[in-house]
Amino acid sequence: MERNHHLEFVTGLKCVFCGAVYSTRVPYTCPACGITGTLDVQYDYAAIAKRLTRQSLAKRHEYSHWRYRELLPIRRDAVLPALQVGWTPVTATPTLARAMGLKTLYLKDDGRNPSGSLKDRASSVGVVKAREKRQRIIACASTGNAASSLAAMAASLGLRSVIFVPERALEPKVTQLLIFGATVLRVLGSYEDAFQMCQRACERWGWYNRNSAINPYLVEGKKTVGLEICEQLDWKVPDWVAVSVGDGCTIAGVWKAFHEMKTLGLTAHTPKMLGVQAAGAAPVTTAYRSGEALKPIEPHTLADSIAVGVPRNWKKAVLAVLASRGTMINVEDEEILEAMRSAGRLAGIFAEPAGATAVAGVRRAVQEGIFGGNASVLAIVTGNGLKDIRGAQSAVAKPFDIPPDGAGLEDILKERGLNRG
Amino acid sequence: MERNHHLEFVTGLKCVFCGAVYSTRVPYTCPACGITGTLDVQYDYAAIAKRLTRQSLAKRHEYSHWRYRELLPIRRDAVLPALQVGWTPVTATPTLARAMGLKTLYLKDDGRNPSGSLKDRASSVGVVKAREKRQRIIACASTGNAASSLAAMAASLGLRSVIFVPERALEPKVTQLLIFGATVLRVLGSYEDAFQMCQRACERWGWYNRNSAINPYLVEGKKTVGLEICEQLDWKVPDWVAVSVGDGCTIAGVWKAFHEMKTLGLTAHTPKMLGVQAAGAAPVTTAYRSGEALKPIEPHTLADSIAVGVPRNWKKAVLAVLASRGTMINVEDEEILEAMRSAGRLAGIFAEPAGATAVAGVRRAVQEGIFGGNASVLAIVTGNGLKDIRGAQSAVAKPFDIPPDGAGLEDILKERGLNRG
Numbered sequence: 102m103e104r105n106h107h108l109e110f111v112t113g114l115k116c117v118f119c120g121a122v123y124s125t126r127v128p129y130t131c132p133a134c135g136i137t138g139t140l141d142v143q144y145d146y147a148a149i150a151k152r153l154t155r156q157s158l159a160k161r162h163e164y165s166h167w168r169y170r171e172l173l174p175i176r177r178d179a180v181l182p183a184l185q186v187g188w189t190p191v192t193a194t195p196t197l198a199r200a201m202g203l204k205t206l207y208l209k210d211d212g213r214n215p216s217g218s219l220k221d222r223a224s225s226v227g228v229v230k231a232r233e234k235r236q237r238i239i240a241c242a243s244t245g246n247a248a249s250s251l252a253a254m255a256a257s258l259g260l261r262s263v264i265f266v267p268e269r270a271l272e273p274k275v276t277q278l279l280i281f282g283a284t285v286l287r288v289l290g291s292y293e294d295a296f297q298m299c300q301r302a303c304e305r306w307g308w309y310n311r312n313s314a315i316n317p318y319l320v321e322g323k324k325t326v327g328l329e330i331c332e333q334l335d336w337k338v339p340d341w342v343a344v345s346v347g348d349g350c351t352i353a354g355v356w357k358a359f360h361e362m363k364t365l366g367l368t369a370h371t372p373k374m375l376g377v378q379a380a381g382a383a384p385v386t387t388a389y390r391s392g393e394a395l396k397p398i399e400p401h402t403l404a405d406s407i408a409v410g411v412p413r414n415w416k417k418a419v420l421a422v423l424a425s426r427g428t429m430i431n432v433e434d435e436e437i438l439e440a441m442r443s444a445g446r447l448a449g450i451f452a453e454p455a456g457a458t459a460v461a462g463v464r465r466a467v468q469e470g471i472f473g474g475n476a477s478v479l480a481i482v483t484g485n486g487l488k489d490i491r492g493a494q495s496a497v498a499k500p501f502d503i504p505p506d507g508a509g510l511e512d513i514l515k516e517r518g519l520n521r522g
Numbered sequence: 523m524e525r526n527h528h529l530e531f532v533t534g535l536k537c538v539f540c541g542a543v544y545s546t547r548v549p550y551t552c553p554a555c556g557i558t559g560t561l562d563v564q565y566d567y568a569a570i571a572k573r574l575t576r577q578s579l580a581k582r583h584e585y586s587h588w589r590y591r592e593l594l595p596i597r598r599d600a601v602l603p604a605l606q607v608g609w610t611p612v613t614a615t616p617t618l619a620r621a622m623g624l625k626t627l628y629l630k631d632d633g634r635n636p637s638g639s640l641k642d643r644a645s646s647v648g649v650v651k652a653r654e655k656r657q658r659i660i661a662c663a664s665t666g667n668a669a670s671s672l673a674a675m676a677a678s679l680g681l682r683s684v685i686f687v688p689e690r691a692l693e694p695k696v697t698q699l700l701i702f703g704a705t706v707l708r709v710l711g712s713y714e715d716a717f718q719m720c721q722r723a724c725e726r727w728g729w730y731n732r733n734s735a736i737n738p739y740l741v742e743g744k745k746t747v748g749l750e751i752c753e754q755l756d757w758k759v760p761d762w763v764a765v766s767v768g769d770g771c772t773i774a775g776v777w778k779a780f781h782e783m784k785t786l787g788l789t790a791h792t793p794k795m796l797g798v799q800a801a802g803a804a805p806v807t808t809a810y811r812s813g814e815a816l817k818p819i820e821p822h823t824l825a826d827s828i829a830v831g832v833p834r835n836w837k838k839a840v841l842a843v844l845a846s847r848g849t850m851i852n853v854e855d856e857e858i859l860e861a862m863r864s865a866g867r868l869a870g871i872f873a874e875p876a877g878a879t880a881v882a883g884v885r886r887a888v889q890e891g892i893f894g895g896n897a898s899v900l901a902i903v904t905g906n907g908l909k910d911i912r913g914a915q916s917a918v919a920k921p922f923d924i925p926p927d928g929a930g931l932e933d934i935l936k937e938r939g940l941n942r943g
Contacts, residue, residue: 164585184870185611185634192604196680213606213634215870217908236943257870259617263940266921273911275921280907280914282867284938285921286931294926301928306935307943446703449605449636449678486701487638487908490694493701500687500696500706505715507722510707514727517705519684522657522728 107176110149114140114317117417125174129315139414140317142174150365158332164188166222166325172361173325174318179229182257184215186225187325191333191479197447201464205477207339208460209330210450212485216246216253216277218406218456219326219351219483223313224250226322228258231309237261241311242299244292245274246406246484251311252281263308265295271405271489293411313350314413320354326481327358331368334479338368341427341472343375343480345458346385347407349418351483352376356421372479373427375471376418377462379404379455380431385415389422389429403434403492406455406484428471432461438496440464441486451486451493459483528597531570535561535738538838546595549655550736560835561738563595571786579753585609587643587746593782594746595739600650603678605636607646608746612754612900618868622885626898628760629881630751631871633906637667637674637698639827639874640747640772640904644734645671647743649679652730659684662732663720665713666695667827667905672732673702684729686716692826692910714832734771735834741775747902748779752789755900759789762848762893764796764901766879767806768828770839772904773797777842793900794848796892797839798883800825800876801852806836810843810850824855824913827876827905849892853882859917861885862907872907872914880904 113122116131116138123132123140131138149171161168166187170177191209198206214221224247231239240263241251248264255262262283266275268290278285288295296312303310313319331338338359344352352374359371378386382400395415400408412418422429432440437454440461444450452460459480466472486493501513514520534543537552537559544553544561552559570592582589587608591598612630619627635642645668652660661684662672669685676683683704687696689711699706709716717733724731734740752759759780765773773795780792799807803821816836821829833839843850853861858875861882865871873881880901887893907914922934935941 182870183613183615185613190606192606194604210636213636215631215634216872217906238940238943253866253870253872255870256867261940263935272915273908276911276914276918277872277908279918279921280862280866280872281870282863284934284940286924286934287921288924288926290926298924298926298928298931302931302935306941308940309943441701442703445674445701446677449603449674449676449702451637451674451698451701485638485908487694487698487906490697490911493697494693497697497700500700500708503707503709503719505709505711505719507719510719510723513705513707514684514723519659519682519705519729520727522659522730 108174109177110144110171111174112143112145115143117141129310136315139417142317142321144172146364153365155336155367166329169325169328172328173226174321175226175229176233180232180258182225182228182254184253184257186214186221188329189213191330192448194448197443200443200447202467202474203478204475206463207479208444208448208450209326209479209481211326211481211483212452212456216250217485217488218246218250219323220246220250221254222325223247223319223322224254224311226318227251227311227316228254228260230318231260232258234309236309238263239309239311240299240303242296244270244405247313249274249277249281252278252283256281265299267292267295273490274488313348320350323351323354324358327355328362330479331362336368338370338372339477339479340372341375341476341478342372343377343459343463343478345407345455345483346376346378346418347409347455348412349385349414353414353417353421355481356425371425374422374425375427375462375466376422376429377458378429378431379407379437379458380433382408382410383431384410385412385418386429386431388415389419403495404437404454404458405489406453407458430462430465432458432465436461436465441493441496450482452482453484453486453489454492456482456484529595530598531565531592532595533564533566536564538562550731557736560735560838563738563742565593567782567785574786576757576788587750590746590749593749594647595742596647596650597654601653601679603646603649603675605674605678607635607642609750610634612751613869613871615869618864621864621868623888623895624899625896627884628900629865629869629871629903630747630900631903632747633873633877633903637671638906638909639667639671640744641667641671642675643746644668644740644743645675645732647739648672648732648737649675649681651739652681653679655730657730658682660730660732661685661720661724663713663717665691665826668734670695670698670702673699673704677702686720688713688716694911695909734769741771744772744775745779748776749783751900752783757789759791759793760898760900761793762796762897762899763793764798764880764884764899766828766876766904767797767799767839768830768876769833770806770835774835774838774842776902777846792846795843795846796848796883796887797843797850798879799850799852800828800858800879801854803829803831804852805831806833806839807850807852809836810840824916825858825875825879826910827874828879851883851886853879853886857882857886862914862917871903873903874905874907874910875913877903877905
């Protein structure tokens with residue numbers, strides 16, 4: 102295997118379907134298997150272990166996900182977006198933990214990324230790769246967060262972005278794309294229609310393709326959320342890490358991170374992964390439970406970012422959960438809304454529905470006895486609640502209307518126990 | 523003056539109106555002057571200078587605004603909110619700078635704070651003080667950002683919050699309050715009505731009062747944005763710092779920070795302050811230009827966070843601008859929308875209208891020759907664009923609708939120069 106000297110620690114790209122290993126000159130999927138042959142970036146962990154130690158990391162002042170450059174498929178001389186991506190806070194939430202019957206619950210708030218979601222990690226790697234390949238236009242099909250993150254990162258690096266969105270894309274998410282200067286093409290059809298049109302357009306016009314079902318590099322960006330968790334918790338990994346699952350790519354990336362950290366000897370063990378799907382869009386859980394191939398479904402959930410009927414990375418997700426000796430569960434939309442309320446009220450963190458899904462999954466897992474109250478648990482909040490105000494509105498009551506003379510105020514305060522300081 | 527041993531470096535509270543100095547036992551405003559007598563926290567800078575050096579700061583691993591504890595009016599043993607506040611990124615934006623005819627433009631993106639605005643800095647200090655005074659309920663009147671930040675910080679510290687909002691408060695901002703578990707009272711009247719009702723309620727029910735016109739500690743939180751700018755730019759302060767002005771409290775806080783940094787010998791000089799108001803809500807600029815007292819106006823601007831007709835800290839704002847040898851200017855709403863587009867498209871930063879106002883002011887200042895192209899300029903983006911999607915919608919065009927067969931796609935791409943990779 103010829104080592105690519107520019108990608109110092111990358112040894113090749115391995116097809117997750119047939120196992121063949123290729124050089125990084127292969128642009129997207131396995132030449133033998135076609136679109137089902139997602140490629141996985143392989144590294145020389147022995148070499149990385151010499152450079153990436155607890156001590157060397159403690160001395161780095163790069164507080165973004167680029168602090169793990171050795172574990173990312175980018176060149177040493179890569180031009181990086183100016184926006185600060187990653188190194189989002191891990192917050193201990195004792196009050197929320199107690200309310201759920203847990204001793205220890207952390208939230209990793211990836212809604213604090215530049216465009217408000219975890220997808221910024223993937224898109225930032227995508228634009229760096231596009232620029233490395235001297236492409237000036239990068240495209241994707243997305244219902245929202247992947248697109249807005251791509252548009253933001255492209256803007257930050259001086260690239261142009263073309264985004265294909267399905268008809269049902271939420272207005273606020275489309276507005277964010279337009280602000281970032283993306284050319285937004287609303288395909289009057291399903292997500293599948295938008296995806297197919299994007300594929301054809303990338304081929305025809307030679308744009309760089311950011312779709313994470315195709316592009317091997319994006320999941321490498323996503324995994325940084327897991328790398329950070331290890332370091333931010335001072336190398337004591339939680340017993341369980343909960344992640345919401347839509348396409349399946351994120352949980353696979355997070356698992357890869359924990360596996361890498363253990364391989365490098367930086368952590369002593371790996372967490373169990375709790376994959377959480379919305380009950381109305383749970384084909385991955387179904388495949389996980391049945392042990393059979395994925396059956397596409399028609400998704401119905403308010404958590405639009407994980408409303409995926411044909412998840413392209415389902416197999417990687419199932420394998421990650423199995424390898425971690427974790428499990429998958431589903432939560433109803435009402436549980437997601439309750440998780441939004443409790444994360445807001447008890448921890449001060451505003452999650453979008455898909456972001457709160459992991460929190461809802463933790464509560465459900467406690468109730469079902471999947472783990473006991475003594476387990477240490479971390480839930481990844483994948484997106485900011487401000488991205489979907491309409492979703493949040495269905496979670497909360499209305500404010501109280503008071504006339505300027507204050508009539509009725511005292512009764513409301515008494516009822517809520519607020520009539521003393 | 524008796525030193526409060528718990529507030530190690532605070533020497534007293536000085537009335538900005540009459541100049542009298544009080545101990546920190548005085549809760550809100552000057553006992554002699556009443557509500558017009560805002561109190562300013564005084565510090566023992568000689569003592570602080572011994573502790574706060576470039577070297578000692580470089581060794582601190584607290585990447586939040588609490589890293590400047592010596593310059594904050596909080597006890598050493600204070601319980602702090604778990605949410606990470608401050609240390610928001612300063613981003614160099616060469617493309618945006620060029621588009622404006624500038625060599626150097628930085629954006630400090632305070633939309634990256636936990637609840638999405640600079641107000642988190644003030645509210646985090648507010649809840650710490652409330653808890654120090656053993657109060658369990660904290661209240662404020664606000665059109666939006668101050669309120670949502672208070673609700674988030676109260677949730678994070680286990681306090682309850684009561685928020686009085688005016689009738690015109692934007693729905694998304696109210697939703698955010700409710701998610702954080704605040705009791706939201708919509709006063710069917712103006713901001714002034716809401717403010718007055720909040721004042722009376724705090725007195726009657728003994729709640730802690732977060733209104734920054736009254737509470738001397740909140741502006742101390744706001745100033746941390748300026749402290750961070752000095753350190754993040756490696757102690758080379760820009761020639762100009764642009765800040766949008768509503769109530770006047772923020773620019774006064776930012777100026778206090780730069781003044782303190784120079785007093786401590788950490789920086790060699792101070793920047794000129796550019797105060798920017800929306801033309802439809804510009805009573806502070808009018809007062810600054812006329813040299814006369816503020817005349818209340820009826821505000822009309824899409825930048826709701828700075829739509830203040832009766833700014834309570836106008837005098838502090840004018841004094842700050844004068845002391846810095848800066849100036850104040852106004853921008854039209856159309857210029858604010860243009861600044862939202864260009865910050866998004868050329869820097870990947872999505873600002874709410876009030877947040878983009880400082881950027882619009884920089885462009886206007888270049889056009890008017892207030893500073894030359896060689897000046898180094900920093901604009902503070904005070905709030906996240908996701909907070910006001912409706913505002914953003916008026917800034918952008920619509921997406922292109924494409925049928926699933928792709929008809930019309932090629933023409934759109936050609937027109938936009940996207941038909942080659």
